[in-house]
Amino acid sequence: MAKADAQAGRSSDRQRLISGENVRRILQTQGILIAFILFLVAFSLSSDRFASFDNVSTVFRQVSIIGTIALGVTIVVIGGNLDLSVGSLLSFTTVLVVDLHDKIGPTGAILVMFAAALAVGAVNGLLVGFARLNSLIVTLGMLSAIQGVTLIYTGGQNVDIVDQEGTWFTFFGRDFLLGIAVPTWIFLVLAVALHIVLTRTTFGRRVFAVGGNPTASAFSGVRRARVVFSTYLISAAATGCAALILGSRVMGSQNNVGQGYELLVLAGVILGGTSLLGGSGSIPKTVIGVLILGFIQNGLLLMGYPYYAQWLVTWVVIILAVWLDVASKRGRLFTTTS
Amino acid sequence: MTSSTLHTSLRRVMIVPPIWLILIACVVFFSFAADNFLALNNFTNILIQTSTIGLIALGMTVVMINGNIDLSVGAVVALAASLSVGMQDQLGILPAVAVGLGSGMALGFLNGVIVWKTGVDAFIVTLGAMIGVRGLVFLYTQEQSFFSMNFAYADFGMSSMAGVPTLAIVFLVFTAIMHWLMTSTSHGRNAYAVGGNREAAQNAGIRVGWHMVANFVLVGFFAALAGITLSTQMGASTPNLGINYELWTITAVVLGGTKLAGGSGSILGTLGGVLTIGVLRNGMNLMQVPAFYVLVVMGVILIAVLFVDQRVSRREAEELKL
Numbered sequence: 001m002a003k004a005d006a007q008a009g010r011s012s013d014r015q016r017l018i019s020g021e022n023v024r025r026i027l028q029t030q031g032i033l034i035a036f037i038l039f040l041v042a043f044s045l046s047s048d049r050f051a052s053f054d055n056v057s058t059v060f061r062q063v064s065i066i067g068t069i070a071l072g073v074t075i076v077v078i079g080g081n082l083d084l085s086v087g088s089l090l091s092f093t094t095v096l097v098v099d100l101h102d103k104i105g106p107t108g109a110i111l112v113m114f115a116a117a118l119a120v121g122a123v124n125g126l127l128v129g130f131a132r133l134n135s136l137i138v139t140l141g142m143l144s145a146i147q148g149v150t151l152i153y154t155g156g157q158n159v160d161i162v163d164q165e166g167t168w169f170t171f172f173g174r175d176f177l178l179g180i181a182v183p184t185w186i187f188l189v190l191a192v193a194l195h196i197v198l199t200r201t202t203f204g205r206r207v208f209a210v211g212g213n214p215t216a217s218a219f220s221g222v223r224r225a226r227v228v229f230s231t232y233l234i235s236a237a238a239t240g241c242a243a244l245i246l247g248s249r250v251m252g253s254q255n256n257v258g259q260g261y262e263l264l265v266l267a268g269v270i271l272g273g274t275s276l277l278g279g280s281g282s283i284p285k286t287v288i289g290v291l292i293l294g295f296i297q298n299g300l301l302l303m304g305y306p307y308y309a310q311w312l313v314t315w316v317v318i319i320l321a322v323w324l325d326v327a328s329k330r331g332r333l334f335t336t337t338s
Numbered sequence: 339m340t341s342s343t344l345h346t347s348l349r350r351v352m353i354v355p356p357i358w359l360i361l362i363a364c365v366v367f368f369s370f371a372a373d374n375f376l377a378l379n380n381f382t383n384i385l386i387q388t389s390t391i392g393l394i395a396l397g398m399t400v401v402m403i404n405g406n407i408d409l410s411v412g413a414v415v416a417l418a419a420s421l422s423v424g425m426q427d428q429l430g431i432l433p434a435v436a437v438g439l440g441s442g443m444a445l446g447f448l449n450g451v452i453v454w455k456t457g458v459d460a461f462i463v464t465l466g467a468m469i470g471v472r473g474l475v476f477l478y479t480q481e482q483s484f485f486s487m488n489f490a491y492a493d494f495g496m497s498s499m500a501g502v503p504t505l506a507i508v509f510l511v512f513t514a515i516m517h518w519l520m521t522s523t524s525h526g527r528n529a530y531a532v533g534g535n536r537e538a539a540q541n542a543g544i545r546v547g548w549h550m551v552a553n554f555v556l557v558g559f560f561a562a563l564a565g566i567t568l569s570t571q572m573g574a575s576t577p578n579l580g581i582n583y584e585l586w587t588i589t590a591v592v593l594g595g596t597k598l599a600g601g602s603g604s605i606l607g608t609l610g611g612v613l614t615i616g617v618l619r620n621g622m623n624l625m626q627v628p629a630f631y632v633l634v635v636m637g638v639i640l641i642a643v644l645f646v647d648q649r650v651s652r653r654e655a656e657e658l659k660l
Contacts, residue, residue, distance in 0.1 A: 084585075133644050137592050140585060141640035148633025156630070260581065263409065263465055270462055308476035315470020319463055323456040335457040337547045338540060 032273045032321055036288050043299040050302055057181065063294035064183035065090075065242045067287065069261065070268045071187075071194050072238025074286040077269055078198070079231040080211035080278025081128055081135035085120065086239045086265060088146035090258030093117050093243035095150055098253045099159040106169040114240045120146060121236025125229030132225075143262065150255050160252035173249025183245040190241060194234070195283040207231060212279025267314065268293050271321055292317065355595045355607030357643065361614045368621030375624055382498075385506035386571075388616035390415075392509050392609070393564040394587045395594075396516045397557030399608040402591055403520075404553055405533040405600025406453060406460035411561035411587060413471035414442045415580030418562030419569035420475055423484040423491070431491055439562045445471060446558020450551030468584065475577050483576040486569070495570030505567050512560070517605040529553065533600030589640055590615055595647070614639075 044051040069086050076083045093113050100109035124142060128135045161167065175182045198204035209217035210227045218224060247253055272289025274281025296317065297310040327333050368375040394411050401408050422438030429437065449467055453460045486492055497504045520526035528549050531539040540546045564583075569575045594611030596603025618639075619632050 127641060127645075131645065131648075133641070133648060134598060136598060137644050138641055140589060140592075141637040141644075143585065143637070144589070144640070145634045145637030148630045148635075148637065151630035151633065152628070156628075263468065267465060267469060270465070276459060276461060306476070308473045308481075311469045311473030312477070315466045315473065318466035318469075319452060319456070319458060322458045322462050326457050330457065334455050335547075337454055337457075337536075338545050 032271070032285065032292075032325075033288060035321070036292055039292070040295065043295065043302075047299070047302045050299060055298065055302075057184065059291070059294045059298045060184040060187070061181045062298070063290045064181075064187040065246050066261065066265055066268060066293070067187045067290040068190060068242040068245065069235075069239050070265045070286050070290050071190055071283060072235035073265050074269050074272075074274055074281055074283060075194065075198065075207060076135075076231045076235045077266075077274050077276060078211045078278060078281045079207045079228055080214065081228060081231070082139060082266070082276070083124065083232065083235045084136065084139040084262040084266075085124060085142035085146060086235065087258040087261035087263075088143045088150065089117060089120055089236060089239045090243055090246065090261055091253075091256055092120070092146050092150040092153075092258075093240050094247045094253040094257055095154055095159055095255055097243055098161055098247045098251070099154070101161050101167070101169055101247075102163075106167060109169075110244065113243060114237065117236040117240035117243070118233055121233040122229070124236070125232035128232065129225040129228035139262075147256070147259075154255045156255065158252065158254045164251045169248050170251070171248065172244045173246065173251075183249070186241055186245060190238065191283050191287050194238075198283060203227070203230065208279055210278075264293075267318055271318055273321070273325055355604060355610050356647070357594050357607055357610035357614055360639070360643070361610050361617060364614060364617045364621065368617065368624070372621050372624035375621055380620065380624075382503050382506055384613070384616045384620045385509060386503050387620065388612050389505045389509035390564045390568045391583065391586050391590055391615070392612040393512060393560045393567065394557070394583060395590045395608045395612050396512055396605065397553075397560035398587045398591050399594070399596055399603055399605055400516070400520065400529055400553045401460075401557045402588075402596045402598065403529045403533045403600060403603045404550055405536065406550060406553070407464065407588070407598070408446075408449065408554065408557045408561075409461065409464040409584045410445065410449060410467035410471050411557065411564075412580035412583035413468050413475060414445055414558060414561035415565035415568065415583055416475045416575070416577060417445070417471055417478070418442050418565035419575035419579050420479050420484060420577065422566045423486050423569050423575040424479065426486060426488060426491065431488060435566055438566050439559060442558040442560075442562025442565070443555050444558070446554040446556070446561075447551060449558070450554030453554070454547040454550055479575075479577045481577055483574060486573045489573075491570055492573030495567065495573070505571070508563075508567065512563075513605060513609055520605050525549070525552070530601055533602070535601075586615070589636065593640060593643055 040051075049055055069090065073083050073086060093116060096116055097109045097113040100112055103109075104112070120142065124135075124139060127133050127138045161169065164170070172182055172186065177185055198207065206217070206222045206227045209220065209222050210224045214224055246257065250257075268290035269281075269286050270276065270289070271292055272281070272285035272287070274285055274289075293310075293314060296313050297307070300309045300313065301307060374380060394415070398408060398411065418438035418441055421441055422434045424434075425437055426434035428434075445467065449460070449464055452458065452463045456463075495505060499507060520529065528539065528544045531542065531544060532546050532549055536546055565575075565580060568579065590611040591603070591608050592598070592611070593614060594603070594607030594609070596607060615636060618635060619629075622632050622635070623629065
């Protein structure tokens with residue numbers, strides 16, 4: 001009896017699948033994906049090199065650093081907070097791993113670097129999670145403080161790995177596995193892992209709960225402070241992975257290499273459709289958002305425009321993407337504000 | 339009765355933004371710790387150094403009291419500086435400066451109208467503009483730095499009136515004007531109303547949309563003015579001018595007690611925030627502490643101020659409940 005009911009339910013679901021309501025919902029929720037596909041088709045038609053395997057894998061490599069950071073930031077944002085400290089943290093961790101490479105060897109350098117990143121994430125997490133301070137200001141303060149610490153550490157100098165041939169540290173930034181660049185692997189593997197964490201674990205559900213409705217989640221026994229703390233650890237660890245790619249690719253580092261990344265990363269997250277209010281968003285969306293940024297850059301360069309043309313296009317695309325999202329939820333294009 | 343009078347008088351005292359206490363503490367500390375700190379021309383130095391971020395912060399305060407934010411100010415600094423230096427050969431100095439100021443106001447208008455009409459959060463709209471306007475700067479300058487061929491331009495940056503540097507006077511005069519605007523005009527009152535409760539403000543008959551646009555034009559104007567005064571100091575402009583200025587400005591404004599959520603804040607507080615950063619920078623510089631440490635100290639102070647502020651407002655909220 002119950003089985004028959006369930007089956008009936010399923011078949012009526014199937015009927016509803018092609019109704020107008022559903023088409024609208026798909027357009028609303030997957031708008032950015034559809035726009036992305038249209039955009040790829042348009043670029044492929046305008047340049048025959050664009051759709052080649054080489055070019056696509058180049059774009060993936062290029063976005064891997066911003067993308068890897070954006071994965072962690074996405075989780076922080078879904079939890080209802082911001083993380084502006086990632087740019088400075090990228091500078092710090094890259095400098096650290098490169099500088100320590102020659103002093104204590106690659107393995108030690110990587111371990112210390114991740115420990116430092118997690119420590120920074122823990123400070124963010126303590127202040128935003130447990131002390132309940134505003135995340136924008138806390139991470140803005142951390143942005144400044146970490147930038148200072150990086151400069152103090154380096155004494156204002158840039159750092160280099162002296163022996164660039166005799167080390168396996170080149171693996172993370174320069175090598176290929178099965179024809180695909182290692183940075184791309186790191187980006188995609190981390191994306192899959194974090195997607196599973198967000199969608200298939202209790203922790204993931206709690207992140208959405210805490211970001212979507214803190215009060216309700218508190219009454220349901222979710223400890224907001226712990227969840228928020230963990231999101232910052234994840235964000236810091238992801239930034240550490242990005243530093244691994246960057247340090248290994250360049251085999252050196254400027255002490256302000258991550259400057260401005262915090263807002264670019266956020267642009268990718270927003271473009272994907274993760275709401276800054278928290279409680280909604282996803283890892284695949286961010287991957288698409290970051291890829292859109294990458295393909296805009298790549299496509300415009302292939303079409304012969306100067307590199308700053310991408311910034312103008314990004315401006316328009318970000319606002320249009322979020323506007324369409326907001327407008328479809330509102331049910332009308334413009335606000336009724338007088 | 340008595341307790342409520344006590345409470346009001348406490349409120350009076352609290353009207354002096356708490357950042358001024360930190361500022362005074364910093365001044366006292368550096369007076370003892372750094373030899374040349376307590377000299378008149380050092381203070382005018384501090385005023386010049388802080389005038390750039392200070393001018394932007396005046397506009398940012400109003401926008402943030404509205405509950406909005408403007409991340410595009412750093413890019414506007416570069417655009418206005420590039421236009422006013424780059425166009426003065428063809429147009430002459432004053433028209434070129436006018437073009438620079440106009441560009442900032444036009445972009446502010448654009449930001450404001452987009453925020454108003456689309457309902458997209460100001461953070462996102464101006465984050466987009468931050469990236470895009472930098473593109474406009476590179477498009478216009480073709481990645482070149484410009485130098486002012488007319489020495490009158492750079493002379494203005496170095497000039498002083500009655501012993502006080504002109505740029506410091508510009509900053510202080512605009513601070514006074516903005517303080518007046520926020521405390522004594524209906525526009526100022528409306529700014530708090532809109533930030534406190536946008537819907538209620540609209541129901542009370544405030545034209546919220548135009549009000550917000552006006553404030554975005556203001557912050558655009560001040561960012562452009564800051565870019566122009568900065569370029570007069572160097573007699574030049576570079577396309578990378580103003581990078582990260584949005585973050586410094588927000589830091590100064592928040593230090594001054596303006597809430598991100600909107601509805602509260604003051605120009606006097608912002609002045610305190612701007613001066614605190616300036617005094618810290620200058621004092622540590624005089625003590626020959628490397629500039630790097632200032633970044634750490636500022637980050638720590640920002641978080642500490644936030645921490646104290648939260649404790650105070652929580653206690654106030656509990657008192658209200660009683």
